[in-house]
Amino acid sequence: MDVLLNQYYLQIAIFVLLNAILGVSIYMTLSTGQLSLGNAGFMSIGAYTCAILTVKAGLPLYLAIPIGGIAASFMSIIIGFPALRLTGIYLAIATLGFGEVVRVIILNLKITNGALGISGIPTLGAKIGKVFSSLGFSQGIGGLTAQQTSNLMVLVVLILSLAFLVFFCTRLNRSRVGRAFAAIKADEAAAEAMGINTTYYKLLAFALGALIAGIAGGLSAHLTFFIGPKDFAYNRTVEILTFAVLGGSDLIIGPIVGALLLTLLPELLRSASEYRLMIYGALMVAMMAFRPQGLISEETVRFWKGKLGRRVKK
Amino acid sequence: MKKSLTKILTGMMIGTLLLTTAGCGGAAPATNSGSQGGGAAKIGVVAYMTGGGAAYGQSQKEGLDLAKDEINAQGKVKIDLVFEDSRGNNTEAINAVNKLINKDNVVGLIGPTLSGEMFAAGPIANQSGVPIMGTSTTAEGITDLGEYVFRNALPESSAVPQAVKKAVEKYNLKKVAVMYSSNNDWAVSGYKTMEKALKDNGVEIVTTETFADKDTDFSAQLTKISSLKPDAVMVSSLYQEAALVLKKAREIGITVPFVGTNGFNSPELIKIAGKAAEGAIVASPWYPGKENEKIKKFVADYKAKYNKVPDQFAAQSYDALYIYANALEKAGSSTDRKKLRDSLATIKDFQGVTGKFAFDDKRNPLMNATVLIVKDGQFTELK
Numbered sequence: 001m002d003v004l005l006n007q008y009y010l011q012i013a014i015f016v017l018l019n020a021i022l023g024v025s026i027y028m029t030l031s032t033g034q035l036s037l038g039n040a041g042f043m044s045i046g047a048y049t050c051a052i053l054t055v056k057a058g059l060p061l062y063l064a065i066p067i068g069g070i071a072a073s074f075m076s077i078i079i080g081f082p083a084l085r086l087t088g089i090y091l092a093i094a095t096l097g098f099g100e101v102v103r104v105i106i107l108n109l110k111i112t113n114g115a116l117g118i119s120g121i122p123t124l125g126a127k128i129g130k131v132f133s134s135l136g137f138s139q140g141i142g143g144l145t146a147q148q149t150s151n152l153m154v155l156v157v158l159i160l161s162l163a164f165l166v167f168f169c170t171r172l173n174r175s176r177v178g179r180a181f182a183a184i185k186a187d188e189a190a191a192e193a194m195g196i197n198t199t200y201y202k203l204l205a206f207a208l209g210a211l212i213a214g215i216a217g218g219l220s221a222h223l224t225f226f227i228g229p230k231d232f233a234y235n236r237t238v239e240i241l242t243f244a245v246l247g248g249s250d251l252i253i254g255p256i257v258g259a260l261l262l263t264l265l266p267e268l269l270r271s272a273s274e275y276r277l278m279i280y281g282a283l284m285v286a287m288m289a290f291r292p293q294g295l296i297s298e299e300t301v302r303f304w305k306g307k308l309g310r311r312v313k314k
Numbered sequence: 315m316k317k318s319l320t321k322i323l324t325g326m327m328i329g330t331l332l333l334t335t336a337g338c339g340g341a342a343p344a345t346n347s348g349s350q351g352g353g354a355a356k357i358g359v360v361a362y363m364t365g366g367g368a369a370y371g372q373s374q375k376e377g378l379d380l381a382k383d384e385i386n387a388q389g390k391v392k393i394d395l396v397f398e399d400s401r402g403n404n405t406e407a408i409n410a411v412n413k414l415i416n417k418d419n420v421v422g423l424i425g426p427t428l429s430g431e432m433f434a435a436g437p438i439a440n441q442s443g444v445p446i447m448g449t450s451t452t453a454e455g456i457t458d459l460g461e462y463v464f465r466n467a468l469p470e471s472s473a474v475p476q477a478v479k480k481a482v483e484k485y486n487l488k489k490v491a492v493m494y495s496s497n498n499d500w501a502v503s504g505y506k507t508m509e510k511a512l513k514d515n516g517v518e519i520v521t522t523e524t525f526a527d528k529d530t531d532f533s534a535q536l537t538k539i540s541s542l543k544p545d546a547v548m549v550s551s552l553y554q555e556a557a558l559v560l561k562k563a564r565e566i567g568i569t570v571p572f573v574g575t576n577g578f579n580s581p582e583l584i585k586i587a588g589k590a591a592e593g594a595i596v597a598s599p600w601y602p603g604k605e606n607e608k609i610k611k612f613v614a615d616y617k618a619k620y621n622k623v624p625d626q627f628a629a630q631s632y633d634a635l636y637i638y639a640n641a642l643e644k645a646g647s648s649t650d651r652k653k654l655r656d657s658l659a660t661i662k663d664f665q666g667v668t669g670k671f672a673f674d675d676k677r678n679p680l681m682n683a684t685v686l687i688v689k690d691g692q693f694t695e696l697k
Contacts, residue, residue: 267413
């Protein structure tokens, strides 16, 4: 039990979940076949909006985080109108450029404190801890320390958010909207010919992805105590994209598994010290050579379903 | 279809195999270090060892390793170092600090390399009640993170005013131009202290120009500065940009002295700027050319071990470990984190290679910097 409650493992689990949420955000835009590389930009809009609201305006977290997400989503609609006329690699470049623009703006604004970033952001754990101590559990619950309890609570909040997102996405996939997404992904021209308003659905997917990225940004600001423009540079976008590339972007579980693996790997490889990044890189190359479509595709799921189903029948 | 599945399975197996072997590897060094002696105090180090700033982390590691060997040879206290790489990334720094505290059970921490990383990782150490000491975190507000956060890095707020004051006295400065890198957190913080120091000394700022890290063309800013004829130019940036600024400035005929923040304090500045570096002024806690037995011995030992002259990062890390050793000796325990913090806070009159050292009541260092000027291609003391 002690091992499970070790703060180090709890912290990694928290980062895994955060990255999984980011994975879902890129899955959302990929589900219409759009490759958007603006997620780090949306994440930073969410993170900064949320941090400024809590640090400078003293807004409670449960309000600030959704507002951050909505701000990111709002921005995505503004830039989505012109950008979504582009497809494929052109859209990727345009959104990548957008991310950089956001970064440079943040760097030069006074309210974001420029390159110095915002420090002293209240943590999610501390906030939850305060609620608990006001309820009379100041010493933690059931023999756990206050710190462990608050970390566990953060974990619970993140698990619930992720579970909700997964539930939302699976429901979405079976709805009218989801089928429209799938149709656009399969063939945009054909989808349009069938009477699907492609601009509307593409924009919707784009805005939903930005909303999720913005919320993840708000959460991350309150998990790392400090945000600076450097945290949301283009390598963050690439990192988010690798979750989907490695895990597979057909199913929502793909980016989540990708986020899990790619967050855990560098930690598991810590003991290899200087060889860590080499092994990490080699593993990525090997994975891509064996599974260019990502670890989990619809085929994989069908295969395992068939296999398990047969066993049950016997 | 069947073939592709075999491929997945092999891929997965290779993956798991690698993971498990990597996991096993972790246990081996631990037993190794245990055999070094019963009461060895474990100190965790978080440094920027891979990526763009790897040179800084490498110097820190070398300085620490040298200090560790000496301290263990003296035998008053035994110290074990556990190194973790942060890649200059905040999340990585948080993970590394968490790992060192909760998995390796270190008694104290040194690092991380960058101020930004400290802002992210410092609160964790503070919450867990583990002393953490930055050796290169010079930005404002670091020790406000909590009472377990220390630093022996001379903050810009203390070094820059010393350089400015000396330059004003020496060259009778009346009006100056200021330049800084606006996308570097540390350079912006340096600029702010510079501005304040100039105001305190009654010097007029005729213009403030900005540029960005990795810029290579500074002609627009410097032409403007040249037309205003200032008595000196103040620059807050890392050495790469500083060197290029100096080069360009000398080219278009600005001959006045340049005063810099800690970024100027690197032999690389002279290497890149060459003759243009003449007249560059910086305040530094570390000056290898000083007439002092302790410094001479450190430079000689470092040279013998790594075949190069120690830089500021190595020197400050070297001192940091000695400060820890002193505190551990006073605390009389190699595992009690609270005791270690309390005895660290009382460190006074410590004589290190970066000079006489004490912590003030906000756990910032109280130490004097030497103001250096580049003369004949070498840093020499500005008297």
